[in-house]
Amino acid sequence: MPIPPLSRFDFPPGFVFGAATAAYQIEGSAFGGCGPSHWDTFSATPGNVVRAENGARACDHYHQWPADLDLLQAANLDGYRFSTSWSRVMPDGVKVNPEGIDFYDRLVDGMLARGLKPFQTLYHWEMPSALADKGGWANRDTCHRFADFSEAITRRLGDRVASIATVNEPWCVAWLSHFMGIHAPGLRDIRATARAMHHILLAHGLAVERLRGLGQPNLGIVLNFDHASPATNNPKDQAVSDLWDGIFNRWFIEAITRQTYPSAVLDGLGPHMPENWQDDMPIIGQKLDWLGVNYYTRHLHAHDATAPWPSLKDVPGTLPRTQMGWEIYPEGLHHFLTRLSRDYVGDLPIYVTENGMANADQLQDGTVTDAVREDFLFSHLAATKRAIADGANVKGFFYWSLLDNYEWAEGYEKRFGLVHVDFDTLVRTPKSSYHALARALARNE
Numbered sequence: 001m002p003i004p005p006l007s008r009f010d011f012p013p014g015f016v017f018g019a020a021t022a023a024y025q026i027e028g029s030a031f032g033g034c035g036p037s038h039w040d041t042f043s044a045t046p047g048n049v050v051r052a053e054n055g056a057r058a059c060d061h062y063h064q065w066p067a068d069l070d071l072l073q074a075a076n077l078d079g080y081r082f083s084t085s086w087s088r089v090m091p092d093g094v095k096v097n098p099e100g101i102d103f104y105d106r107l108v109d110g111m112l113a114r115g116l117k118p119f120q121t122l123y124h125w126e127m128p129s130a131l132a133d134k135g136g137w138a139n140r141d142t143c144h145r146f147a148d149f150s151e152a153i154t155r156r157l158g159d160r161v162a163s164i165a166t167v168n169e170p171w172c173v174a175w176l177s178h179f180m181g182i183h184a185p186g187l188r189d190i191r192a193t194a195r196a197m198h199h200i201l202l203a204h205g206l207a208v209e210r211l212r213g214l215g216q217p218n219l220g221i222v223l224n225f226d227h228a229s230p231a232t233n234n235p236k237d238q239a240v241s242d243l244w245d246g247i248f249n250r251w252f253i254e255a256i257t258r259q260t261y262p263s264a265v266l267d268g269l270g271p272h273m274p275e276n277w278q279d280d281m282p283i284i285g286q287k288l289d290w291l292g293v294n295y296y297t298r299h300l301h302a303h304d305a306t307a308p309w310p311s312l313k314d315v316p317g318t319l320p321r322t323q324m325g326w327e328i329y330p331e332g333l334h335h336f337l338t339r340l341s342r343d344y345v346g347d348l349p350i351y352v353t354e355n356g357m358a359n360a361d362q363l364q365d366g367t368v369t370d371a372v373r374e375d376f377l378f379s380h381l382a383a384t385k386r387a388i389a390d391g392a393n394v395k396g397f398f399y400w401s402l403l404d405n406y407e408w409a410e411g412y413e414k415r416f417g418l419v420h421v422d423f424d425t426l427v428r429t430p431k432s433s434y435h436a437l438a439r440a441l442a443r444n445e
């Protein structure tokens with residue numbers, strides 16, 4: 001089916017179009033007095049990351065940020081979603097690094113000078129090694145250290161940022177990293193998982209409390225959602241698909257909006273939860289100003305009687321896939337935007353804070369043609385527009401990512417950018433998707 005052409009005028013006035021990045025994935029952690037993080041050690045351990053690549057240089061955004069902000073502006077974008085690295089701002093997890101905080105100060109001023117709204121994220125995964133040594137998210141004390149970090153950076157930037165998200169994708173922080181072992185710290189331990197699933201939310205709540213105390217407006221959190229379907233009509237497959245929906249899609253939003261966790265998930269995690277976790281739920285469930293939704297794909301699930309709880313396995317679907325192997329399923333974005341507003345947040349503003357695809361893009365004669373990404377982008381924008389028509393209060397859409405960058409355990413191999421980056425020369429080349437988006441967002445029609 002052809003993708004309908006869309007422009008900014010198909011969306012409500014004031015709708016924010018942006019692109020997103022994250023500190024460790026683009027900045028270069030070797031620069032500016034940044035301290036070591038658990039990603040530096042995770043990537044240095046054989047077998048964790050493709051070619052053991054790390055974020056030491058990444059896209060060298062630490063030095064090339066003015067040109068990168070120019071690219072955002074030239075694409076007619078309204079906002080930029082970026083993150084402020086904890087290990088850059090507090091290299092030992094406690095003391096502020098003035099060089100680090102000055103960098104973000106310049107960056108935010110640079111956005112404002114170009115008419116870009118700064119959408120800040122506080123935790124996009126670079127836990128300072130000094131805190132990782134003490135147990136990271138398995139340790140309750142880390143939540144208090146995170147509130148300290150949140151306060152320190154907000155005292156400096158808070159007067160100029162458009163919004164602050166406490167945490168990016170708590171499911172990845174907790175489950176992917178402590179149960180599946182795919183991201184740092186690379187654990188496969190149900191007790192550490194249960195603790196991380198709760199502590200990352202407690203850290204969010206303590207940071208919200210601290211920032212509200214400073215009078216900071218526009219606080220939110222960014223959750224990721226994965227469309228879950230049973231592979232067959234078999235009731236056992238339906239039950240595990242629902243359980244997966246609980247682990248991935250309901251755990252965090254239920255805690256934030258209802259101060260509860262899904263009971264089916266507690267059946268497995270309950271015995272491993274921190275003592276008296278119930279007492280933290282009012283802090284976790286404080287009122288927010290907006291919700292961020294990251295959406296990429298769907299999964300089909302089947303019951304696996306041979307595996308311990310949660311006793312499920314993925315079953316490959318038949319839809320076209322991205323370079324990550326993720327099925328392309330724009331209907332899933334419409335599903336979550338309408339479901340979240342209907343069942344959880346009502347009229348609270350929702351932003352699509354990430355949506356995008358990896359593709360094996362090739363630079364040929366100085367250009368990159370990524371028509372497949374153009375289709376992906378416009379079909380997900382169309383799904384967003386339909387969700388708005390169906391009542392979801394969606395206020396913005398950020399493409400992931402501005403630049404090809406460090407895709408965590410996949411190293412530099414998977415390219416998500418609107419802009420191609422040559423990782424030898426660091427030359428940036430806008431792809432055809434970048435130009436298509438810039439045309440769609442022109443303000444002069």
Ligand code: IFM
Binds near residue numbers: 022025400408
């Ligand atoms: O690159 C990541 C990003 O850091 C968090 N959301 C998903 C992206 C693609 O995997």
